[in-house]
Amino acid sequence: MKKLMLFIFIPLLSFSQNWEFIGFYPADGRHHPITFSYDEFGFVIAGQNSAGEYLSDVLKYNAQQNTWEELSSFPGGPRGYAYGVADDIYAYIGFGSNYNGYPTDWWRYDMVNDSWLELASFPYLGRDHPAMILVDDKIFVGMGSIDGENLGDWWQYDILNDHWIEKTNFNFGNRHHPFYFSIDNIPYVGFGHGNSQTNDVLIYNDFYRYNITSETWTQLNDFPSEARVAGTQFSYNGKGYVMSGDGDDHEPLDSGELWEYNPVSDTWSQLVSHPGGARWAPGSFVIDCTLYLTSGYESPSDTYYNDILKFQLGEDCGCTDINALNFDNNAIINDASCCYISGCTNPNSLNYDSLACIDDGGCIPFVLGCSESDSENYNPTANVSLIYTGPYYTELGSGGYHYNDNWDMVFNCYESVTIKSIDLYAESAFSTQIEVLNENNTQIHQANIALVSGFNQVNLNFQIDVGENYKIGIIGNNEGLYRNSSVVDNVFPINLVNVIEITGNTTDNPLNYFYYFYNWQLEIGCNNFEGCTDESACNYDEFANEDDGSCIFAEMYFDCLGNCINDADQDQVCDEEDNCIDVINPVQTDSDDDGEGDACDYDDGIRIDEIAEDTPTLIKMIDVLGREQQEHNKGSLLFYIYDNGVVEKKFLH
Secondary structure, X not given: OOOOOOOXXXXXXXXXXXXXXXXXXXXXOOEOOEEXXXXXXXXXXXXXXXXXXXXXXXXXXXXXXXXXEEEOOOOOOOEEOOEEEEOOOEEEEEOOEEOOEOOOOEEEEEOOOOEEEEOOOOOOOOOEOOEEEEEOOEEEEEOOEEOOEXXXXXXXXXXXXXXXXXXXXXXXXXXXXXXXXXXOOEEEEEOOEEOOOOOOOOEOOOEEEEEOOOOEEEEOOOOOOOOOEOOEEEEEOOEEEXXXXXXXXXXXXXXXXXXXXXXXXXXXXXXXXXXXXXXXXXXXXXXXXXXXXXXXXXXXOOEEOOEEEEEEOOOOEXXXXXXXXXXXXOOOEEOOOOOOOEEEOOOOEOOEOOOOOEEOOOOOEOOEOEOOOOOOOXXXXXXXXXXXXXXXXOOOOOEEEEOOOOOEEEEEEOOOEEEEEEEEEEOOOEXXXXXXXXXXXXXXXXXXXXXOOEEEEEEEEEEEOOEEEEXXXXXXXXXXXXXXOOOOOOOOOEEEOOOEEEEEEOOOOOOOOEEOOEEEEEEOOOOOOEEOOOOOOOOOOOOOOEEOOOOOOOOOOEOOOOOEOOOOOOOOOOOXXXXXXXXXXXXXXXXXXXXXXXXXXXXXXXXXXXXXOOOOOEEEEEOOOOOEEOOOOOOOEEEEEEOOOOEEEEEOO
């Protein structure tokens, strides 16, 4: 790409200016969003997504809480390439294109009450990519394109009277998608895409100031670097800013350049470029001292962004509340950074405090492992056995959906662990497969998964042994999985509680991308000895520390050998169930069914007491095995059976 590098001014910064990635909004990535802010809130409205669909959603960003809220949709319907400006209460939105062409409707949005009012329509041609500048109670709109033809007209909207007035045309070349801003109530316009008389692409680097009173244009110094188009712009503290976009050949700039314009000296200074590649048609807004960049399209990676990054613009910004823990005595402008709670701010800590905004140095790190002292792999320092760890998709930098399934993430494992689950973000619903390879590129795990659009927690239960250069990746269909394509510097290796270390990927740039797999759920169970752990069981194992469900218990009233625990008459009927405890009656006959066996029931009409006057006759003697005996020797137990049915147990001493 051709670069014009003459007269580039790069000042020494007197304070630290760095970009910070802070998250994503919960909606489609897009280019050409309508963006503005008021108070501590920023807005992202409409635009066009990766499918070419026009959008109408309204997203509200809370800078204090770093949260998003979706509000009522834009009533003008889905559209892209539209623009808006905002004062202290209202935003004014219109132009762009939709499925029906180039609308001329004009709307006022109440940012406080989330309500819309349609105003007087624009009286001339609708258009894409106009300039739109707010100055006090007036809004200036002009240029842009319709059906491929660039425009150079200039109009004024009177907010107080809801009225449009045509003003002096911009006569320095019709163009669309210029850069523009207002400084001290003076409009500035320049750059953009013009009409070429040849086959070459005409991109401007000229710059102009508009006099509202005289309706005249004054040409200023040309932009000192590459001509550009289709970026974003804003003003802050008496200066104007342009950022990102395409260069003089309508190809992406080499980086997301941020330039500052000083109207006093009519000069430009380059600041710190935003992370990742340059973006086509992003959005931006300023809250307090902080610039926020969002959305846009990056063509080299085919990424439609829905992220948000921030950048401190002024050295006078900070916490101005004397009661805050981070009070800055040198700050003049409050940047909403005031903090009132200290604690552990590291989310990968046992005592993480989500409300704390200043770290107190007392974080307790997670130690994954077995905390059971009688286990083979007991770790006396372990405080968790199951944990979610590893990067969230918002932590590594910006990214987008990727469709190449040939790349893996590489990791080492330092302790045997189970990967229970892993998070994936899919652009749409589809089915695919995940595999894990060992250092020899042999597949050791594979899982079929069905994904839904958006967030997916995928259960894996992959057991990983100690080893290096494992690879995890997609081996099946990939219809769009979220990949971080702008990984922050020095992020690798990524340590997962000292158990797994993600070292990079298998591309030619192993430290530049993070593919698909976020928020790893890891588990280290105790290596226990399985067996029966119930001391009352017949197969109790005194060495087992994990019950395997194998316990066997004796039947009620019996011991583990099948013998009665209590059997006074030794007739093999346990006392708890014996209807004659002291009389041998293994048959348990009970003729009158009164719970007393015939052998000891003396009042049932057939028992001993009722024939006591008769002398019973001994029929035979038998031993405990039922063998008949002819004599009863000392030291033996015999059963005497009489003709009246009585059985008598006798033991001779």
